Amino acid sequence: MTDSAETGRLRQLGWSDVFAEQLAPDESDLHILRVSSVHRSRIDVIDVDGAADVVLAPNTNTADFAVGDWVLASPFTRDFVRRLDRKTVLQRRTEGSHGQQLAAANVDTLFIVTSCNADFNPARLERYLIMANQAGTRPVIVLTKADTVEDAETYETQARALQRDLPVVVLNARSPDALSKIAPWCGPGETVALVGSSGVGKSTLVNTLAGSGAEAQQKTGEIRQHDAKGRHTTTARSLHSIAGGGWVIDTPGIRTLYVSDVTDGIDTLFAEIIELAPLCRFRDCTHQHEPGCAVQAAIAGGTLDAARLERWRGLLAENREKTPVSSGPKGNKIFRKKKY
Template sequence: MTTAITPSLEQLGWSPFFADQVSEKDSGLVPRRISSVHRSRVEAIDVVGSAALELPANSNTADFAVGDWILADPLTGMFVVRLARKSLFQRRQEGGRGQQLVAANIDTLLIVTSCNADFHPARLERYLIMADQAGSKPVIVLTKADTTADVGDFQSKAEALQRDLPVIALNGHSADAVVSLMPWLGIGQTVALVGSSGVGKSTLVNTLTASDSMQKTGTIREYDAQGRHTTTARSLHAVQGGGWVIDTPGIRTLYVSDITDGIDTLFAEITELAPLCRFRDCTHAHEPGCAVRDAIAKGEVVADRLERWRSLSAENSSRTPVLSGPRGNKTIKKKR
């Protein structure tokens, strides 16, 4: 991990949102930001660079996310409290009862895919839903733009996924990539890179950080986008321009769960029309007076958008655990 010595908390991403959580009783503690999370330890940075961080006995590192702000004892380095998060990107694993924390307090989520067989609109929709649910701004980043003559086609398909969605095509090895992403890399700004393995996330991180201590990257077969990504831990890196970037391991499968608000944002044209339907619980399938189907008939809404909305909504409902059981003895059960 490579970090930069920073002269102020603001350059680390500190803002009034976090400062307002610090009370007089915390006056003897110092703010630190989680810079990496491993199975057995977490690491942090503060205004002088890397900082020691000790966790109490029986602590679980899975409770921390890269980008978290915490307060620690300056003498012992002991963790005291984690501050409330401004945004949180998380996902539910298959068969898991809890959410896996991916990154916290991110301003922009860079959803990375490549201009080859990896480009998959349905998978990008899932990332967009997660970004919208997390409370961060999504940006689609198309890598390997220098390897295809159809960049415009990839861009137009990506832009159609969500209203006013920024889409940036670039070559991750080129210094021009920094210029293309600079609007989201200002002083104190934090971005996180997510995407499947082999799309060039770590290559892009290396370019953005211009680091001598480069992330290890695997190779990829261009004809079928098969490859192996060797990033195994989430980590925070200083980037050119004063911002911060969080690299994450490639996500093999992204399930839709606990993200109703994210779906509503992704399919805003359907969400906005739904209140105009005759029936409050309209499924937009067969009910008379359906404003959504009327808009489809007029060509104002694309028909397959409704089908994807219906499919993702059904998956979200079936995979989101619900609490049941007698009071005081709640258990998590899957919806059917």
Template sequence: MHEDVKHVSDQTLPALTDSVLTGPALTALGWSAFFADQIGEDDTGLVPMRVATVHRARMVAQSLSGPVRLVLPPRANTADYAVGDWILAEPATAVLVRRLERRTLLQRRGEGGGAPQLIAANVDTLFIVTSCNDDFSPARLERYLAVANEAGTTPVIVLTKADQVADPGAFRDQAATLQRGVQAVWLDATSSDAAMVLAPWLGVGQTVALVGSSGVGKSSLLNTLAEKSGDDAQLTGSVREDDAKGRHTTTSRSLHAIAGGAMVIDTPGVRSLHVSDLTTGLDQLFAEIAELSPECRFRDCTHGHEPGCAVRAAVSAGTLDPARLERWRKLHEENLSNTPVLTGPRGNKTARPGRRRR
């Protein structure tokens, strides 16, 4: 956010009233009945805001009167909040009172587990951005798809730099095979036509998040969609010609208004995304493997060495891509390793590192 952030004393903040809760201005920020249903009598007089930036020691939220720097209560930790969260605050002091329950949450852990890092909250559509060059990696895209599936957001693969290749449709067709029903589109992130290509997901009140590697054009796409230029524009970086990798130009997550009425969350580029805490995300991504698994002789079949494995039989018959099975196995093992396991008596459980299946 490049707007001037005001302290609460500099502006009048509208408190919670029926007209505010049902008004178009709040809806444009992503408000819906899901959040309105969480408002009770104890919240009378509080201000609804949406978290726009989160830094180590401060947070800025978007209110109906503009961006406001929040005052955190004692012992509050900014790590517990994500860009896109809806919160209620005191109108006179901007003190954060409570966070509303999230509808969706994108998060990740580092390799080997550890505390999860919150990526974005209350996202309707996840734009997984890659480019029509050496950055295009089915294995990396599958990681993002698994995370999107687990969070309950709708993934869309966005292929940038389509103007730099002879056949961008070939990249789109390959991306569309990575998950049943996933949509993939190609565009030039710097062209005004990009907004038309993505219009189905950019309606008023919708929230999208941009994720992907550095240098694929996320910042350029944000500038195009939000019609940002000059000092208001997000910094963009060049890409090295030898490996198509870019420099990190976005260093923190931030919430922006799109000209068409949606909200977009920009995120820093990610070199490697480690999967963890997946329960249904992999089954949705690798539906062809999940559907065959019940036919295996052993219920806990790893599809690696056990006799009577229906999945390996499909590979042998040529009906299942062996590369898909190998990528499934890698993500499955990684998920086991990175997902902490709760142990101990009920009511006093502690987390220990995940395990690898032998």
């Protein structure tokens, strides 16, 4: 196994006992690397000394790798050996696809970035929260462009209401104090990722985190004033070091985020409804018209917003519709939509 000094340096890259426990005795001499970017025909990796090399086998599908992955390679030939199991994985299903598209792996905190303007959309933020919940990653809402409006507190209040105990940070991504506001999640060895629409300031925030001396500053772009939409300035996911010792993964703007195979993520988002359901008189209560419904009683009592219940129903329905299930004999899997 790696010695204590090297283990300490690995921990600065985000290494933890979760990964160390996966190493077999005969893998003690293998080179430990972290994926810093994924391309069509190769992956870029880093080790404790900086940029490193790994050689993939011919015809390797790089879509199976995510930025943030830990991989093992031969210390002599640099040949790829295997990928370690992930602690967390951010992924999404695209329209018409049966598989999940990997966004990032082994992320400790997901910064869901939106701005205090027309981009602020609670329904879309809920979808990002579901993604984070399902992945097992801590979500934090980051409201940017706070300096451009007089009522940033209104946006903050709406954001906090989206999920129980949800941290919300309001900032100007270009301001020097932006770092101090998100510092609690960006300590040494911590890995954060940023998601959000184009033009909300993700790349600007990455540049602020990385510092002015970073080698690969992310490009930033202007937004259209009438609808707050921006151009995609980040075209690939990449891992960057943070001045405070952590790591940040920037991602391209996501135009459409489908809800699919994320039941646990939805349950976490709407925890107040899930906790009330067992108190209903009927086990199969639909929370619509049944007598003795604890959910409807909470709405009548003013402790639950009726709009929350409707959004919960809608997201559950979409999740059922868009989550494929496999059937058919072994070796001949057929994906079809769930039936309820």
